[in-house]
Amino acid sequence: MSFLAILAALGLALRILGMFLILLTIAYLLIAFLTGGPYVPLSPAELDAMLYLAKPQEGELWIDLGSGTGWIGARAARHGARSIGYEINPVLVLLNRLRIRLSGLAGRAEVRQANFWFTDLSKADVVSVYLITYRMPKLQRKLAAELKPGSRVLSVQFPLPDWKPAGKLNNVYLYVVPDKRCQGSTYST
Structure with a gap:
């Protein structure tokens, strides 16, 4: 095989790899768009705000929706809560599991x-989420239907459209689910 043939084969392999990476990126962005948003890490200030606002208690269940690499779940567990993170991206799930194990x-x-x-x-005491704006109304309906009174909801950056926050710190909104028998259509505190 000549040197030029090797270069041609290498060039073809690089083009195929480039196309694969482009398709993989498009697939990632499409999945992120359809499911609620791309992975965006929390800042240390946002992590601290979530813990400060939620005040997790020993034995409470903290559910993190779109858990990414699992920072908030790990921090909640260190504060005594039991945490479950839900993540659709398999690479982030592996990183999250590695963090938990280590x-x-x-x-x-x-x-x-x-x-x-x-x-x-329905069993959650605390739910945390960092979801894109256009998905918040759907999330609000899910939370209203499933969470028990007294549950706390933390939303980073984007507020729930019809609920009045009980607190806000460093772009983190805190909501407390009221007793549905005592409230009207909005969840205000």
Whole structure:
């Protein structure tokens, strides 16, 4: 095989790899768009605000919707809560599971590869989410239908459209689910 043939084969292989990476990127963005948004890491200030606002108690269940690499679930578990993260991206699920194992939180924190739109939130004491604006009305309906009174909801950056926040700190909104028998159509505190 001549040197030029090797270069041609290498060039073809690089073009195929480039096309594959482009298609993979498009698929990732499409999945992110259809499911609620791309992975965006929380800032340290947002992580601290979530814990400060939610005040997790020993034994409470903290559910993180779209858990990414699992920072909030790990921090909640260190504060005594049991955490379950739901993440659809398999690479982020692996990173999340690795973080849990390396930090010694295997009994208190877990991540499930699943689309959170199809999960039951009824046992949650705290729900955290960083979801894109146009998905917030659908999320609000899911939370209203499934969460028990007194549950806390934390939303980073984007507020729930019809609920009045009980607090806000560093772009994190806190909502407390009221007793449905005592409230009208909006969840205000």
